[in-house]
Amino acid sequence: MSVASRGPRKEPADADPESRAREICLRMLSASPRTRAQLADALHRKGIPDDVAERVLGRFTDVGLIDDEAFAQAWVRSRHTGRGLARRALAAELRRRGVAGDTIDEAVDSLDPAQEEETARALVRRKLPATRGADPAKRMRRLVGMLARKGYPPGLAYRVVKEALDEEGADLDLAPDDPFD
Structure with a gap:
C-alpha cells in the first residue's frame, strides 16, 4: 500500500467545481443510499457553489442515482423490519434526513x-x-x-x-x- 492511498481522499483545490461535486456525490452514494438533502448539505459543507450543486443533483436525480421516494420506501421497510420502529419514529428519521413531507407520508402509509x-x-x-x-x-x-x-x-x-x-x-x-x- 503506498503512502498516497492512505487516509481520506482529497479533491484538488483547483478542480472543476462540477467534477468535484460529482465525485463527492458518487463517493457518498457508493457508501450508502442518501437523500437529495443529505447530498446537498455535504456539497454545501465542501464549498461547492449552490448553482453547481443544484445542476449536479438535478442530473443525478434525472438518471435515477438520487430517488428520495425509493429511499423512503426502503428505509421504512428496513427500519420497521430490523429495528421494529413504528410510523411516528420512521417519519421522524426521514424528516431528519431531509425527505419531503408528502414522500414521508406515502412511505409510512405503505406500512400495513x-x-x-x-x-x-x-x-x-x-x-x-x-x-x-x-x-x-x-x-x-x-x-x-x-x-x-x-x-x-x-x-x-x-x-x-x-x-x-x-x-x-x-x-x-x-x-x-x-x-x-
Missing part, C-alpha cells in the same frame, strides 16, 4: 397497520422474559415505554402489553385513573 401491530407484539414477546420478577405495574411501564420509544401510539402500546401480560397470567392491579386508559 396489522403488520405494525404484529411487530409491536413481537417486540413485547421478546422483552417480556427480561421483566419477569418485577412488579406488574413496573413491567407495564417498561414495556409500554419501550414501544413508545420506538414510535408506537400509546393506545396500541398499552393494549399490546396488557394482552401479553394477561396471556402470561400477570396480576395487573392497575388503578382506575391509569393514564393509559
